[in-house]
Amino acid sequence: MPDPALFAPLTVGGLDLVNRIVIAPMCQYSAVDGCMTDWHLIHLGHLALSGAALLTIEATAVLPEGRISHADVGLWDDATETAMAHTLDSVRRWSDMPVAIQLGHAGRKASTEVPWKGGAQLLPDHPHGWQTEAPTALAFADGQAAPLALDRDGLARVRDAFVVSAVRAARLGLDAVQLHAAHGYLLHQFLSPLSNRRTDEYGGGIENRMRFPLEVFDAVRQAFPANRPVTVRVSGSDWVDGGWTVEQTVEFAQALEARGCAAIHVSGGGLDPRQIIPVGPGYQLPLARAVKQAVAMPVVAVGLITDYDQAEAIVATGDADLVALARAMLFDPRWPWHAAAHLGASVTAPPQYLRSQPQAFPDLLKARRPRGNAA
Ligand SMILES: Cc1cc2nc3c(=O)[nH]c(=O)nc-3n(C[C@H](O)[C@H](O)[C@H](O)COP(=O)(O)O)c2cc1C
Numbered sequence: 001m002p003d004p005a006l007f008a009p010l011t012v013g014g015l016d017l018v019n020r021i022v023i024a025p026m027c028q029y030s031a032v033d034g035c036m037t038d039w040h041l042i043h044l045g046h047l048a049l050s051g052a053a054l055l056t057i058e059a060t061a062v063l064p065e066g067r068i069s070h071a072d073v074g075l076w077d078d079a080t081e082t083a084m085a086h087t088l089d090s091v092r093r094w095s096d097m098p099v100a101i102q103l104g105h106a107g108r109k110a111s112t113e114v115p116w117k118g119g120a121q122l123l124p125d126h127p128h129g130w131q132t133e134a135p136t137a138l139a140f141a142d143g144q145a146a147p148l149a150l151d152r153d154g155l156a157r158v159r160d161a162f163v164v165s166a167v168r169a170a171r172l173g174l175d176a177v178q179l180h181a182a183h184g185y186l187l188h189q190f191l192s193p194l195s196n197r198r199t200d201e202y203g204g205g206i207e208n209r210m211r212f213p214l215e216v217f218d219a220v221r222q223a224f225p226a227n228r229p230v231t232v233r234v235s236g237s238d239w240v241d242g243g244w245t246v247e248q249t250v251e252f253a254q255a256l257e258a259r260g261c262a263a264i265h266v267s268g269g270g271l272d273p274r275q276i277i278p279v280g281p282g283y284q285l286p287l288a289r290a291v292k293q294a295v296a297m298p299v300v301a302v303g304l305i306t307d308y309d310q311a312e313a314i315v316a317t318g319d320a321d322l323v324a325l326a327r328a329m330l331f332d333p334r335w336p337w338h339a340a341a342h343l344g345a346s347v348t349a350p351p352q353y354l355r356s357q358p359q360a361f362p363d364l365l366k367a368r369r370p371r372g373n374a375a
Contacts, residue, residue, distance in 0.1 A: 005316035006308075006323070007345035010053075012298050013229025013262025015098055015175055017053035017322075018348070020315045021336045022265075024302055024326035025056040025102040025178070025233075027072060029114040034064065034074025035083035041090050047329060048095035051336035051347030053322070057084075057101040059180050062161040066105030066186065069114045070128040075103070075165040085172055092173075094350060096368060101169050102233065103220070104180030105158060107189045108134035108147040109270075121145065133158075134189050135196040135203065135212070141273045155202070155212060158186070162216050166223045166230075176262070177224050179217060181252075182235040183270030187213040191234075191252065192244040192271050206248055210255060221260050229262030231300075236266045236287025239275040246287050250294045257295045265300035265324060266291050282310060288320045300324050308339040340364060 007019045030039040048055050061067040061074040074080045088099065110132045111122050121144045122129030133154060134147035150158065166177055181187035189195040190212045196203045202212050213232075221230045234252065238244045253264050266288040269275045277283065284303035292299040301320035305311050306328040314320050328335055340347045341361045348368035349356075357365045 004312055004343035004345050006312045006343060007340060007347075008315075010298065010321060012322075013176070013231070014227045015054075015229050015262075017098070019051075019053045019336070019345075020322045021052040021311070021339070022054045022300055022322050022324040023047050023050065023052045023056055023329050024324040025058045025180075026326050026330070027058045027068065029069050029071040029116075031071050031073045031083075034061065034067070034072070034076060034080040036073055036080075036087045037083075040073070040087045044087060044099075045091050045094070046333050048091045048097045048099075049350055049353070050097075050329065050333050051340065051349065052097065052325075052329070054176070055097050055099050056178060056324075057099065057174075059102050059104040059106075059185070060165070062103055062105055062165040063158065065110060065130050065133065066107075066158075066161070067110055068106045068185075069112050069119075070122075071114050072106075075101070075168050076161065081168045081172065088172055088174075096348075098175035100176035100178050100231070101174045102178045102180050103162060103165050103169070105161075105186040106132075107186030108132050108138070108140050108195070109184055134186065135198055136189075138195060138197065140184070149198070159212075159216050159219050163219045163223045166220045170224050170228070174228075176229045176231060177220060178265065179213075179220060179230070179232045181213050182233045182265075182267045184235070184272070185270070187216060188235055188244070188271055191248070192238055194238060194240060194243045194272050206251060210252055213252070214255060214259065217256060217259055217261065230260070231263040231265060232256055232261055233265040233267055235268050235270055236284060236291065237268050238271045239269050239277050240272045243272060246290045249287065250291055253291045253295050253297075257297050261297060263298040263300060263322075264291060264295065265302065266320075267302050280304065281306070282314065285314065285319055292318070292320055298322060302326070308342040311339060312343055337364070 132147040139146045288301035298321035300322045302324040349365040
């Protein structure tokens with residue numbers, strides 16, 4: 001049997017990945033004033049033992065008003081940085097998995113209740129609400145309060161906040177930054193003609209709509225160490241007539257690549273409640289495939305990739321270079337171990353767990369040395 005493509009190593013922007021499995025960013029809505037809590041240590045800690053190639057920290061707000069909810073993680077001041085340092089120190093003591101951080105701003109989709117309490121928009125007079133900001137004063141959904149349109153000072157403030165968070169991320173030793181330009185959040189709101197109706201140089205044609213996301217990319221790329229990758233997550237389509245399309249995504253991906261983007265992660269949707277998403281196994285793969293055909297940088301596919309052979313086929317056929325998993329990793333945090341067993345590969349595992357290796361797979365688990373000075 002040939003070596004599985006899913007377990008072939010890959011170097012992305014100078015970062016060595018042991019296989020092609022990425023843990024997608026997943027908001028936990030469990031922070032306090034932007035500070036990670038013990039939940040993040042438990043959540044990230046166990047995912048860091050999963051055998052994946054890269055762990056991505058959830059959407060992390062660059063400003064308090066950029067949080068989706070009041071319980072989002074942030075990285076905007078010393079307190080949020082110290083809390084994240086505590087989590088990372090503990091995770092790294094027991095795992096050598098590289099850790100990326102997704103930096104984002106929710107724009108008009110900020111100031112909501114946490115999902116398990118309904119996720120409704122919270123108005124500024126609510127104790128957990130605030131005034132939202134966006135490219136244009138257009139609400140996300142009918143009946144919602146509209147955001148304020150960002151003026152030039154506002155744009156500079158947001159861009160500078162991305163830079164400050166990237167500097168903090170570098171100081172924390174994070175291995176990569178992923179800019180969140182997907183799922184209808186602020187940078188995506190600039191890209192899509194449905195949410196960006198500006199009449200200045202940041203709105204109108206695609207060149208103008210890409211301008212602010214590209215300025216943020218350039219500023220973050222400049223601020224983050226050159227030998228560590230900066231990547232971008234996009235929505236490959238709004239899945240709404242008149243919205244952001246896969247053709248525009250390709251153009252954006254090419255512009256990012258020309259600026260030194262190390263990889264592009266192709267998701268979809270989230271901008272407009274009228275979206276009609278063709279949900280099914282690998283439903284976003286055609287979007288990743290289209291981008292892959294147009295760029296040389298590595299492409300990450302995501303969206304209902306749950307089956308080991310499906311993941312192997314995505315990488316082996318060249319539809320994408322890496323696969324990202326979210327829900328399947330929560331359902332089965334040892335998904336990469338099971339994929340390796342199924343495909344005849346091996347994964348590194350903490351020495352404490354080596355005795356779990358099933359007799360049928362004598363070469364599955366390789367001992368991993370912790371990075372820190374754990375006994
Ligand atoms: C609990 C949860 C939290 C999520 N939080 C984020 C996030 O912080 N940033 C992001 O870009 N996507 C987020 N997503 C979307 C996932 O990263 C992923 O793109 C989506 O779930 C589709 O992949 P899947 O079918 O493997 O779950 C989240 C998804 C889930 C289930």
